[in-house]
Amino acid sequence: MVPFALPSVARVLLRLLPVLAAAVVAWLALAGQGHADPRDWLTAEEHAWVAQHPVVRVGASATYGPFTYTDEDGRTTGLSVDYARRLSELTGLRFEFQKPQTFAENLAGLGSGDIDMLMSLRETAERAQKVGFTRPYISVPAVLLRRAGDGGGPLQPGEPVAVSRGYAVAAFLKDRYATNPVQVESDDRAVLRRLAGGEIGAAVMDLAGATYLMRSDGIGNLRVVDDIGFAYSLGIGYRHDWPMLGRILDKALLRIGDGERQAIADRWITQDTALMRWQRRALWAIGIALVLVIAGLGLVLLWNRALQRQVRLRGDLLNRELAERMRLQDADRARESAEVTSRTKSEFLSQASHELRTPLNAVLGFSQLLAHDAQRPLDETQRSRVRHIDQAAKHLLALIEDMMMLSRVEANTLTVQALPLQAGPLLRRCVDLAQPAAEAAGVQLQLGLTPDEDSTLPLVQADPIRLEQVLHNLISNAIKYNRRGGWVKVRACVAQRGFRIEVADNGLGLSAEQRSQLFQPFNRLGRVEQPGTGIGLVICKQLMDRMGGRILVDSETGQGSRFTLELPAVPTAA
Template structure:
């Protein structure tokens, strides 16, 4: 009996091993359908268990529980698409508050958290993918409030565990924070008058206000901060991070925009009379189209009596063949451009991690009190640090240009008080100007609200100020001036009396990677290209006036509210 039982056990074990081999073989065969993954990555996917994804019940439109108890939102759509493309098994766990999810991920109880911004504190125990959506952080007040920007010492409410709290502590250290358990309760307290100011991201604010039917709140303006949201994962799952980055790159700009448009809408709801007016206009348009259709049918009947157009059809056929050949060539060119864009984005992302390590170790060498360096060693470490920072700026510019070309860089114009932003940019540029012996001046008049993305406008101004200082001469000056004109909106001018540009250089100014023959100065040659595209996506423009040896004037034009 014991021998018979042993034989039965061995037979059962053999069948289980065969079944497991077939299952692994099937998973491996499925993974081979994804040639954009390496063999190591496909093998990891085939052998991996279910990966636990955190969710928050009231973080709409990213994750929220609807009236039927289902988990929905932009993050849910992205997880579904990532599973389809990569073969990963990402599954949401039971919804918990955001702060509890962060604790669970730190403790290893969760594997991923969607729609998350990278911060130094989180980077200590998490890795992050590239961002796939950008959302500005805004200040909310009740309708009728006389205050606009945050007043010194004024309390402000923020959600528990969100990255905006760290930003507010740095930018507004004199404003005490009131931490709320979730966004929904914070909006209700703001609407009822229990609090006077709250800060949260614009997408969640509009989603929650519309869902809760709150009618007495308004977006006061931005706070100079935006959530660049990607996927956070446990730091030890580095291979998973590579797979997620590659999979995100397979989702093209049109599909990303469609998912964003499904969940994030920044437009106000139309009133009943507006809807009735639109319906009436649609009915009138339908009648007009019907009349036009009858006229076209009558004309078509008359055209049947015209003599056969054999020769004309032959010409049209030849033209169609020519257009098809042109379309094919254009499709090949677009595919090559897309491949170039994906390569630049992936390469830039992969290069940034080792560069950060170089910078970190250079700083450790220079600041080690127990093993101080001599003067020559400090100078060499300084060269390493400067070269690494220059290369990091080049990589960041390449990533920004790649995201602009692929359409994944979000630009959201908002009502903006330009004065504080201008003062902040000028103060940040003063140390560089003083080091170069350049006088930096700010001439600011009372300004109206402008339509601009604060993060992107600050990026453009930093680039113009850096160029004005870099291509100047000792004892020169740089002047920043802002004013408003009824016909042109808000104008911001950055002028200098530096080297200036010739007519030939002006013609080549906005060409990518064109240094205009100034190789002696550090730079990437794409800063102005990025600035021009960012201004156009904000509904504005950038103009330049310059003469060789007499300085330059760069003028930004923005629409006013």
């Protein structure tokens, strides 16, 4: 038997999941390709114009993927280049892409005559004063993006939103969302990087460009949360003093059939974007992709449990061998093998979770877009299916996030910094974030601490990010396993061991047997009717241990529970 062969196979299978999902969608997209009519369809006047202007200068961008961008070899490529190549075959014109510039520079150059044509451009009233436009040849929706796990939904009144400089959607946002400040960034890549880094909370981009940049730049912590009601109907912009060029291009675009257009789009825009055009096929495709993800996740869980059993067996063997002085060398080998096994498990879990999170975010984003598509509304049966897909994907995404955190903690790769901090503002922020969930569950959430009392509490020694994560988990559990009309109370006080934070509720409570199993991974304590992963409290305990504290539990069945966090206080000067 070859040791540790399963992780390699599993890793290959997980890498194939997005490819398989894309293949399923491509198989469902049954459309023919159009062919150019060989007849001479240009008028004599148009033939003469082509002869007089054989070369047309086209604006290019290095970062406007997947429409126009510079590849690794320094060549201009993308969907727009494919369309230009096809239009060249139809018209006889030679389209020369110029040195890449920013979108704003290209638009200014088109208005001044420094370039003759700009592909994939949306017509606006302001642009039409200086630029001519052909009929649109592709339409891409603009969507709202947020960080995965932030819990935000549609744009809220007064919330800032970021867009790229010079894009038509900025004017739409200022008109439709007048109360929302619009932050203008240099380009789409800058928007996504600031959003992924937490510098901004929301951004609007075209779906195709966002999907392309997230995949090419390896940004996996963003998700699509809303269709803002704006679509980029993209055509070709041309010099205002060349109306004949526009007439020729319009006639040529009409000769590119739907099948050929779809074939070009499928080469550059992810199949997930194409799904929005076929809602019925999309439901099947998303369902099949979800089955593949579930199968991969099941493989991860089975491998995790197998490794845990193997680690336990090797640990027992190690203990016996250590008792025998004559076998110390074998014991050292066993210890090293157990450590390698543990590292292999943690590395496998981390990589597998990363591989699964990207297709799951796509499933979530596009299922939400399908549910809110005002132009092609779903019937009740389809809405029900989309809701089931959305709920299952959210549950799987939560499980993946918890597994990634657990693997980082177990592998000792999670950075925990013990810093002096005031507990009052942190507690208040956690309670405020949990209030919507408490109100929805009919539970009264209280903080037994006023802002005036903050200064009376000593500074606590803890990592603010990890402590907030622990508190969020405890408060969420207290709300989830409560009853309508119940209460959850959060308070802080000075204790003999330093500093104490309590989260108490009058919910279902825990039996003695359940308390003994509380910190076992994947143990739901028999409460399968509530959503969850069975990992949250395990992570909480390990984080408290890493911060030099501990977590205590006091609970009785039917009497509620009280979870107590004890942390060291910062010593005061004598």
